[in-house]
Amino acid sequence: MLRxxxxxxxxxxxxxxxxxxxxxxxxxxxxxxxxxxxxxxxxADTARQVNMELHILPGDSANTWSWKIIYQAxxxxxxxxxxxxxxxxxxxxxxxxxxxxxxxxxxxxxxxxGSFSVGSSIINNCYQLKGDSLVVEFxxxxxxxxxxxxxxxxxxxxxxxxxxxxxxxxxxxxx
Numbered sequence: 001m002l003r004x005x006x007x008x009x010x011x012x013x014x015x016x017x018x019x020x021x022x023x024x025x026x027x028x029x030x031x032x033x034x035x036x037x038x039x040x041x042x043x044a045d046t047a048r049q050v051n052m053e054l055h056i057l058p059g060d061s062a063n064t065w066s067w068k069i070i071y072q073a074x075x076x077x078x079x080x081x082x083x084x085x086x087x088x089x090x091x092x093x094x095x096x097x098x099x100x101x102x103x104x105x106x107x108x109x110x111x112x113x114g115s116f117s118v119g120s121s122i123i124n125n126c127y128q129l130k131g132d133s134l135v136v137e138f139x140x141x142x143x144x145x146x147x148x149x150x151x152x153x154x155x156x157x158x159x160x161x162x163x164x165x166x167x168x169x170x171x172x173x174x175x
Contacts, residue, residue: 033172138168
């Protein structure tokens, strides 16, 4: 009787130790990532292909990382941002673009996600480490509702619908 309990305890302890040694976000995401961004515009038959890199490197102070995005289409566009921890308990991060723009991000379900508006569009972004790749997704939607449906009652609440203008996806691999 004692043997199965001991074996179960050993497995449990080993699992806890293994989990404790697994690097967490963003340490496990560090590196220079490179791949192709596919940009799909609503109504278009083909995607525009753009070379993309994302460099995630330790910063020069605690709880900061360099978050540099590089696009190459047709000219090189480098965007040197900083990823900063804002609230560890809420897994709340920010990406500081160093021009007055700070994008709130949240680490949820092993993804770094954010939502912001610029001009007449809302952009939802999501970054996720999947095995040996980093998947990056952006959805661009209209800021104003296309229409409102429903009756505005408890059984049929009012529902706003929004246009989806574009979808971007990149699958990046460590260099």
